[in-house]
Amino acid sequence: MNRRSILAFILVGTAAILHAQDKAATPKPEKAEKVTPPKVLTFQPVAKIPEGASDNGVTRGVVVSRPAEPNPMADGPSQIVATFFAALREGKIDDGYATLTKDSKIAEKPEELRQLKAKTREAIEVFGAISGYDFVESRAIGQRLLRATFVSQGRVFPLRWRFYFYKPEHAWRLIDMRVDDKLTGLFDEPEEIKPDELKSGTGLQ
Template sequence: MKWFITVIVAISVITSFQVCQAKEPVEFTTEFFKMVETGKISEAYDQLFSGSQIPVQKPQAVDVLKRQTSGGLPLYGKIIGLEKIREEKIGNSIIRLVYVLKMDLAPTVWEFYFYNPKGNWVLTNVMFNDQFNLLYKIE
């Protein structure tokens, strides 16, 4: 009986932990940009990719992304603001988020794709540049 209660308590703790960990895509991106603004770019990407298989399957690509962001973002100046341009549901399982990161010298446009295969959102793609073609709605 004591063993059974221990198992029930353990399952409850694990389940409640998983529920607490479930985040919406906007929460991921909000935390990401807060960390980027403080210069914690590597940590920001680690948080953004939490639950995703991309760092495991494509570690070199993630490293390149981190280096490009660390090296490229300062070229646009200091971060002065953030604007969410678009939140687009594509079916029930995909969300596309588009942001403009306002900088002193020029803005950067960020596009994120999140996928929800089994009840938890995970990042499947992120890109940024200084071109405005990412701002348009997918048709």
């Protein structure tokens, strides 16, 4: 081997060694770690719940507090009528009417009051002694005018009693009353009146 060949071999070997050292000195890139993307919670848009509705779609009612209207029957007339029928049941017609017409204009008309008592005695004789009574209905016009309807339980036949009360100030007073045996009126049935029966009934009107 000549001198030139030896020099070329040395240069090639040296270059190879330097390349190897440089390669060894260069750090190998670390293996990239697998990056997991963060979890994202996605909410679907929800329509606004209308006011007054619950989540399940059921409408919620609004509670409104209203004062209860007073029952006029509980403020005097009911007790007046109960005392009246209790007296009739015991045959005490005078006492019954004394309570019923107390402080009323009817009590100031002795002749009319006497006729009422006489017709009541007549009705009891025809339809039998009164053993009790039933409340049918009451109708108020405003807070001071009231009609109360009752049915007396006679031994033979019932009678319809309609009491009209008025409350001018603090107490209820009887201002009118009607008594008859036309029971069809209790069932909202039209009355069939024949020409010769225009005055059928007890006549206590």
